[in-house]
Amino acid sequence: xxxxxxxxxxxxxxxxxxxxxxxxxxxxxxxxxxxxxxxxxxxxxxxxxxxxxxxxxxxxxxxxxxxxxxxxxxxxxxxxxxxxxxxxxxx
Amino acid sequence: xxxxxxxxxxxxxxxxxxxxxxxxxxxxxxxxxxxxxxxxxxxxxxxxxxxxxxxxxxxxxxxxxxxxxxxxxxxxxxxxxxxxxxxxxxxxxxxxxxxxxxxxxxxxxxxxxxxxxxxxxxxxxxxxxxxxxxxxxxxxxxxxxxxxxxxxxxxxxxxxxxxxxxxxxxxxxxxxxxxxxxxxxxxxxxxxxxxxxxxxxxxxxxxxxxxxxxxxxxxxxxxxxxxxxxxxxxxxxxxxxxxxxxxxxxxxxxxxxxxxxxxxxxxxxxxxxxxxxxxxxxxxxxxxxxxxxxxxxxxxxxxxxxxxxxxxxxxxxxxxxxxxxxxxxxxxxxxxxxxxxxxxxxxxxxxxxxxxxxxxxxxxxxxxxxxxxxxxxxxxxxxxxxxxxxxxxxxxxxxxxxxxxxxxxxxxxxxxxxxxxxxxxxxxxxxxxxxxxxxxxxxxxxxxxxxxxxxxxxxxxxxxxxxxxxxxxxxxxxxxxxxxxxxxxxxxxxxxxxxxxxxxxxxxxxxxxxxxxxxxxxxxxxxxxxxxxxxxxxxxxxxxxxxxxxxxxxxxxxxxxxxxxxxx
Numbered sequence: 001x002x003x004x005x006x007x008x009x010x011x012x013x014x015x016x017x018x019x020x021x022x023x024x025x026x027x028x029x030x031x032x033x034x035x036x037x038x039x040x041x042x043x044x045x046x047x048x049x050x051x052x053x054x055x056x057x058x059x060x061x062x063x064x065x066x067x068x069x070x071x072x073x074x075x076x077x078x079x080x081x082x083x084x085x086x087x088x089x090x091x
Numbered sequence: 092x093x094x095x096x097x098x099x100x101x102x103x104x105x106x107x108x109x110x111x112x113x114x115x116x117x118x119x120x121x122x123x124x125x126x127x128x129x130x131x132x133x134x135x136x137x138x139x140x141x142x143x144x145x146x147x148x149x150x151x152x153x154x155x156x157x158x159x160x161x162x163x164x165x166x167x168x169x170x171x172x173x174x175x176x177x178x179x180x181x182x183x184x185x186x187x188x189x190x191x192x193x194x195x196x197x198x199x200x201x202x203x204x205x206x207x208x209x210x211x212x213x214x215x216x217x218x219x220x221x222x223x224x225x226x227x228x229x230x231x232x233x234x235x236x237x238x239x240x241x242x243x244x245x246x247x248x249x250x251x252x253x254x255x256x257x258x259x260x261x262x263x264x265x266x267x268x269x270x271x272x273x274x275x276x277x278x279x280x281x282x283x284x285x286x287x288x289x290x291x292x293x294x295x296x297x298x299x300x301x302x303x304x305x306x307x308x309x310x311x312x313x314x315x316x317x318x319x320x321x322x323x324x325x326x327x328x329x330x331x332x333x334x335x336x337x338x339x340x341x342x343x344x345x346x347x348x349x350x351x352x353x354x355x356x357x358x359x360x361x362x363x364x365x366x367x368x369x370x371x372x373x374x375x376x377x378x379x380x381x382x383x384x385x386x387x388x389x390x391x392x393x394x395x396x397x398x399x400x401x402x403x404x405x406x407x408x409x410x411x412x413x414x415x416x417x418x419x420x421x422x423x424x425x426x427x428x429x430x431x432x433x434x435x436x437x438x439x440x441x442x443x444x445x446x447x448x449x450x451x452x453x454x455x456x457x458x459x460x461x462x463x464x465x466x467x468x469x470x471x472x473x474x475x476x477x478x479x480x481x482x483x484x485x486x487x488x489x490x491x492x493x494x495x496x497x498x499x500x501x502x503x504x505x506x507x508x509x510x511x512x513x514x515x516x517x518x519x520x521x522x523x524x525x526x527x528x529x530x531x532x533x534x535x536x537x538x539x540x541x542x543x544x545x546x547x548x549x550x551x552x553x554x555x556x557x558x559x560x561x562x563x564x565x566x567x568x569x570x571x572x573x574x575x576x577x578x579x580x581x582x583x584x585x586x587x588x589x590x591x592x593x594x595x596x597x598x599x600x601x602x603x604x605x606x607x608x609x610x611x612x613x614x615x616x617x618x619x620x621x622x623x624x625x626x627x628x629x630x631x632x633x634x635x636x637x638x639x640x641x642x643x644x645x646x647x648x649x650x651x652x653x654x655x656x657x658x659x
Contacts, residue, residue, distance in 0.1 A: 017395045046177040
């Protein structure tokens with residue numbers, strides 16, 4: 001299992017757009033990815049669950065990754081958080 | 092005599108049809124339902140989800156094929172939600188727990204809906220009603236509730252809330268109208284009804300329950316009135332009303348290709364106000380000459396991100412092409428705290444109409460403003476475009492906009508993209524400050540367009556949606572007329588054209604004195620054009636000038652109104 005501490009950089013937080021990107025990303029991987037924030041946790045396969053975390057800009061979240069491709073997934077997830085999930089206009 | 096129920100106007104028109112109740116209580120069906128084993132319930136649930144999911148996908152495809160994109164998009168959101176594990180896992184877990192699939196489904200959907208309703212993301216909040224809609228649809232399927240059968244006679248859907256999917260699934264010739272207990276005119280159901288011009292009355296509250304299934308109703312969408320079981324006399328009376336409307340329409344239709352000019356040949360351009368590019372195409376049947384106000388903010392609403400340059404370019408191009416060589420005036424984004432968009436991230440304001448909005452935002456955020464300016468400049472190649480800035484209060488703002496336009500041109504040049512150098516730049520005169528300063532502002536613009544809705548509200552300090560003071564809201568108030576006259580004179584003196592794009596432009600009496608003041612363009616919702624044209628064609632410029640002279644000596648709006656209505 002891998003555990004990462006990541007910061008949400010997108011101005012609107014983990015809202016609909018990044019959550020959708022995570023759902024899409026989840027379809028191509030084998031590991032289970034769970035984001036924990038503020039006592040709540042969300043598997044990234046559910047857009048609603050991710051949004052329900054209520055993680056705003058600058059929120060520090062914990063991401064756990066478990067599965068055969070966890071090392072690659074960890075790298076990719078780190079990258080996604082860092083580049084605003086591909087939405088540079090939100091940084 | 093019929094029973095009359097007064098609601099609120101949502102979508103005008105007159106419709107007659109048979110009531111079909113929707114969103115009714117499922118209690119009776121629940122009581123009659125005998126659940127099987129947990130395993131059986133789970134497999135029934137799976138079948139139900141698959142069936143509904145396939146039905147949604149099928150209707151989305153049919154809507155796309157029929158060009159009903161707006162409707163298709165809303166139904167697509169349903170499909171997306173139905174795939175979300177939070178909803179489906181919830182349904183499965185609860186079914187396992189309760190051993191009763193229909194109850195489990197409703198409960199899981201309700202929980203999800205509540206969770207969504209509490210989010211501070213506008214997009215997700217709007218999905219709350221959609222989740223409930225999905226839950227009920229699956230529950231109905233499980234309970235064996237027949238989907239409403241549609242006979243020969245067109246139906247009027249009736250419920251406290253009418254599910255968007257219920258409207259979406261009935262073809263045009265089988266749906267006459269919609270009646271809702273809830274009062275919102277911006278919910279998804281109303282948006283779908285509007286996109287198909289289905290007469291709708293909302294805000295009946297609990298009185299929707301008093302309307303029985305299957306009765307005949309007459310829906311007067313122009314008055315927000317529902318007549319249950321209309322009598323023969325009432326039907327005749329309404330027939331007369333419909334006929335009178337049609338006759339007036341015929342008379343006005345005949346004016347379509349005639350010029351808007353006074354009896355002595357002074358012309359004015361009658362343009363259309365639009366929200367979406369396709370409105371520019373629809374306006375043609377009213378004989379518009381171009382577009383005097385394209386409210387570009389509609390491109391920014393109902394989305395999760397800033398519409399990019401290409402998307403905006405395509406939208407502007409479509410509207411400009413529809414203007415057939417006449418000017419298409421595009422107002423830059425006019426949004427503020429009253430219509431917060433999640434991606435704009437505007438903090439809550441107590442007074443959004445005097446707050447951070449419109450050009451004040453655009454000038455501070457190049458990421459927002461540049462794609463818009465570049466989109467307009469590129470689209471300008473396909474006809475005659477103009478950029479209009481809202482909420483301007485001083486010269487600095489228009490100078491800054493001019494600079495931004497120059498920068499946008501330089502960027503397009505560097506990117507090797509084709510664009511027009513002849514796009515006019517003007518301001519919407521809607522603040523008293525701008526109106527007072529028009530002699531100075533005129534040096535920096537190509538045109539003025541007077542936005543009377545806000546100009547009246549700001550000049551008189553009267554909130555235009557507050558019913559308690561609505562009688563103070565008057566575009567004939569002499570204070571307002573003075574500012575309008577000043578603006579028009581400033582334009583004329585400096586060789587710049589002046590138009591108007593507020594409600595006042597659609598008042599035929601106002602049109603006469605505005606022309607006498609020297610206005611050369613009036614822009615209004617397209618259906619108002621024929622009436623204004625009819626009025627203009629009935630007076631001479633000499634008469635109009637005499638009326639103006641009299642009016643400018645009067646002391647109150649009421650006096651002016653009375654004079655115009657009796658003399659013109």
